[in-house]
Amino acid sequence: MLPVVLYVVGGVLLLGAVLAAITGLFAMLLPQLIVGGLLLVVGLAIERWRYKPLQDDRPDPRWIDTGERFVDPETGALVAVYHDPADGGRHYVKAKVGRAA
Numbered sequence: 001m002l003p004v005v006l007y008v009v010g011g012v013l014l015l016g017a018v019l020a021a022i023t024g025l026f027a028m029l030l031p032q033l034i035v036g037g038l039l040l041v042v043g044l045a046i047e048r049w050r051y052k053p054l055q056d057d058r059p060d061p062r063w064i065d066t067g068e069r070f071v072d073p074e075t076g077a078l079v080a081v082y083h084d085p086a087d088g089g090r091h092y093v094k095a096k097v098g099r100a101a
Contacts, residue, residue: 054079
């Protein structure tokens, strides 16, 4: 819910920047509106791309279980780490408690 609200706030700031540029009203606030709106929108987009949610199912068979386990601080779930040797990617899956994921 919070990311949606922040996207709306960023959009409103950018819309305010466009209106300030067109009308000339509050032109002194134009840089702050642009920078603030862009920081919110771009920052949220990067956060969504970089921090993917945990998955419930094991990734496809080419992914190798690294044996790494940790507790996700946000959800409290035990997480298993998988590695793709082809491209070096990592995949985070909710681990099954009591046995290997």
